[in-house]
Amino acid sequence: MTPHREYTDRLAAGEVAFQRCDDCRAAVFQPRVLCPACGSTRLTWGQSAGLGTVYSVSVLSPRDGRPYSVALIDLDEGFRMMSTVVGMPAGDVRIGMRVRAQVDQVDQVDQARVEFLADRS
Amino acid sequence: MSGPDLRGAAAIVGVAESDLGEVGQDRYAIELAAQASVAALAEAGLTTRDVDGLFCAIAGRGMAPLDVAEYLGVRPRYTDGTMVGGSSFVSHLHHAALAVAAGACDVALIAYGSTARSDSGRGRLPTGPPELPSYEAAYRPRMPVTGYALAAARHMYQYGTTRTQLAEVAVAARRWAMLNPKAFARDPLTIEDVLASRVISSPLSALDCCLVTDGGGAVVVTRADRARDLPRPPVYLLGAGEAHWHRTIAQMPDLTVTAATESSARAYAMAKLGPADVDVVELYDAFTINTILFLEDLGFCAKGEGGDFVSGGRIAPGGVLPVNTNGGGLSYCHPGMYGIFTLIEATRQIRGEAGERQQPGVTVALAHGNGGQLSSQVTAILGSEASL
Numbered sequence: 392m393t394p395h396r397e398y399t400d401r402l403a404a405g406e407v408a409f410q411r412c413d414d415c416r417a418a419v420f421q422p423r424v425l426c427p428a429c430g431s432t433r434l435t436w437g438q439s440a441g442l443g444t445v446y447s448v449s450v451l452s453p454r455d456g457r458p459y460s461v462a463l464i465d466l467d468e469g470f471r472m473m474s475t476v477v478g479m480p481a482g483d484v485r486i487g488m489r490v491r492a493q494v495d496q497v498d499q500v501d502q503a504r505v506e507f508l509a510d511r512s
Numbered sequence: 513m514s515g516p517d518l519r520g521a522a523a524i525v526g527v528a529e530s531d532l533g534e535v536g537q538d539r540y541a542i543e544l545a546a547q548a549s550v551a552a553l554a555e556a557g558l559t560t561r562d563v564d565g566l567f568c569a570i571a572g573r574g575m576a577p578l579d580v581a582e583y584l585g586v587r588p589r590y591t592d593g594t595m596v597g598g599s600s601f602v603s604h605l606h607h608a609a610l611a612v613a614a615g616a617c618d619v620a621l622i623a624y625g626s627t628a629r630s631d632s633g634r635g636r637l638p639t640g641p642p643e644l645p646s647y648e649a650a651y652r653p654r655m656p657v658t659g660y661a662l663a664a665a666r667h668m669y670q671y672g673t674t675r676t677q678l679a680e681v682a683v684a685a686r687r688w689a690m691l692n693p694k695a696f697a698r699d700p701l702t703i704e705d706v707l708a709s710r711v712i713s714s715p716l717s718a719l720d721c722c723l724v725t726d727g728g729g730a731v732v733v734t735r736a737d738r739a740r741d742l743p744r745p746p747v748y749l750l751g752a753g754e755a756h757w758h759r760t761i762a763q764m765p766d767l768t769v770t771a772a773t774e775s776s777a778r779a780y781a782m783a784k785l786g787p788a789d790v791d792v793v794e795l796y797d798a799f800t801i802n803t804i805l806f807l808e809d810l811g812f813c814a815k816g817e818g819g820d821f822v823s824g825g826r827i828a829p830g831g832v833l834p835v836n837t838n839g840g841g842l843s844y845c846h847p848g849m850y851g852i853f854t855l856i857e858a859t860r861q862i863r864g865e866a867g868e869r870q871q872p873g874v875t876v877a878l879a880h881g882n883g884g885q886l887s888s889q890v891t892a893i894l895g896s897e898a899s900l
Contacts, residue, residue: 395645421647421763447669447767449661450714451654461653461713463662463762473648473762482714486669504650 394422397436402503405494407439409470418469441492442467442510450481460484464507466492478508519782520900522609523739523746526556526732527856532845533696536630536726541570542583544728544847545625549584552730557743558619565590565617567604570625571848580623590617596756597883598796600624601731601852602890605879606752608733618734622855625728626848632724648760654713657721657799659761659885661713664801666767668715670816673804675715677819679706681800682719682842684828689839691829691869696725697843720800722841722850729852731859747859748900750785750876751893753778761885768816772809772880772889779878779891780811787811790893791874792861793833794854796882797840803827806880807835810891829869837861837869851881855892862896875899 392400394410401408410419412426413433425432443466452458460481464474474492476484490507528551530544545568553559566588570576577593592607594600601622608620653659667673683703689695701719709719739746755774758764780786787810795806804818812833813821821827827835836842838857841850858877860866875898881890 421645421760447662447666449653449658449665449716450711451652451658452711459652461651461658461662463767471762473651473653473760475651486665502650 394424398422399502401436401438402494402505407441407466407492407494407505408436409439409466409468410434411437420470420472437468439466439468439492443490443492443507445476445484445486445488445490446471447486448476448484450484458482462507464490472505474505474507476507476509516610517782518609518613518752519750519784520736520748521613522733523736523748524731524855524859524894525734525739525742525744525746526552526554526558527859528552528555528730529694529853529856530625530728532694532727532847533725534629536627539627541573541625541627541728542579543625544627544726545570545580545623545730546583548625548728548730549621549623552732553621555744556732558732560584560586562619563621564588565608565611565620567592567608567620567622568624569593569595569600569849586621588617596888596890598798598849598851599881599883599888599890600849601855602879602881602892603754603888605731605733605749605855605892606754606890609749609752612733612735618738620733622731622733622852623728624730624849624852627726628848629724629726648762656885657716658713660799660801661716662761663767663805663886664715664799667801667804670768671819673819675707676703677804677823678715678720678800679703680822681797681803681827682706684822684825684831685797685836685840685842687828688837688869689843691867692839692844693867695839695844696723697839716799716801722798722846723843725845725847727845727847729856731852731855745863745897747862747894747896749892750895750899751779751781751783752891753782754888754890756888759884759887764886768805770805770809770886770889772806772891775889775891776810776880779893783893785876785893789876790878792837792858792871792877793835793880794838794858794877795836795880796850796854797836797842798846798850798882800842802882803835805886806882810878810880834871837866837871851883854879854881858894862894
């Protein structure tokens with residue numbers, strides 16, 4: 392299966408998936424056929440625990456909709472992804488906040504996407 | 513590792529802008545590129561018949577060099593369509609110098625045009641659907657601004673940079689633009705105006721963002737020995753360096769450190785110069801955070817000190833370091849991609865042709881291009897005969 396298809400299938404099943412390099416152990420995201428850290432093609436899929444920290448955040452306020460956050464999240468396994476923090480006012484999302492992933496089945500292109508909530512544990 | 517020693521091997525012998533501003537009605541990018549090309553060649557005492565090397569990138573035209581060559585009626589023996597966003601044209605200068613030094617061509621023309629401003633009013637926007645696969649589109653970032661906003665937010669978090677310091681960059685650019693008759697935005701601007709403008713993607717507001725204008729530019733490059741026979745004083749390429757580490761913002765390793773650290777180190781090494789030798793800086797200010805990041809990464813101040821460095825009018829007219837003396841992408845022009853205009857202004861400052869905004873005794877100028885989401889960084893160091 393191709394890396395992109397593997398990722399989207401796992402996402403549709405509710406999983407935050409990433410690859411790990413068998414040789415240098417780097418966490419790899421976005422999905423690839425090789426490890427960008429060492430060039431190895433020996434990658435193994437894994438499931439993230441979904442816990443991470445907000446690395447940066449920007450709030451957009453469309454004229455015709457509710458404000459939303461676009462955030463970069465550093466997952467504890469060692470990779471970063473663009474996402475959004477929901478369940479709280481977008482303007483309250485702070486860099487350094489601990490967050491927990493949930494997979495939302497519907498976005499505007501009718502695909503699953505990973506979102507994050509503040510982690511209160 | 514450093515590349516071939518190009519110091520002084522090639523020179524800029526002609527530069528020109530096309531019509532700038534809101535000039536795209538019933539016109540196309542290629543026409544503005546051609547208008548600028550003819551003017552830049554004329555300044556060099558050359559015509560399209562002399563061009564045998566062509567370097568171009570135009571948004572939305574996947575085969576821009578073919579389009580431009582056909583339109584101009586040139587038949588290049590060397591062609592480079594490198595497309596690394598707004599940094600393409602500084603990259604083209606580097607590649608053109610390599611090509612003329614190697615004898616692959618004698619007269620290199622770098623050409624650019626865009627009708628970005630007029631396109632937005634007629635539904636002919638150059639940006640299409642996201643390139644696939646995209647791991648970002650689902651989150652609706654407004655690109656490019658959100659990428660730069662994320663970098664600004666992180667710089668503020670890590671170094672205490674403030675929105676007022678970002679606004680200082682916009683105000684300095686405007687003060688330079690007020691000295692440039694070709695600048696698009698010349699009304700007085702205050703810090704308060706910038707802070708009060710509508711937030712587009714926090715922390716960046718409308719006045720932290722570059723203009724959207726129409727326009728084009730062209731630069732003519734030839735070997736140094738030939739340049740000395742042409743009408744204008746040659747502006748020599750002393751050093752050039754390129755670097756890119758990512759394309760999408762989520763893959764940028766550290767949002768507060770750009771690949772300009774590497775591109776500038778390469779350019780300084782080739783030029784055998786450092787930041788203290790630079791008389792004027794022309795850098796790609798798509799957003800106010802760019803100027804702060806690049807002044808740090810180009811070595812004009814330490815990492816994290818960019819906000820302080822730009823404060824109190826220190827990069828404005830009369831300040832300690834003249835930055836973006838034409839008014840930059842923030843206030844002079846920004847037709848889709850801005851990189852070529854850093855070369856045009858650096859050349860004019862070195863020749864002493866910059867009118868009211870001319871800085872005294874400019875022998876070395878730094879031009880820096882940025883492309884993508886703080887992705888591609890290309891630095892060129894240019895100098896007069898005296899700098900050789």
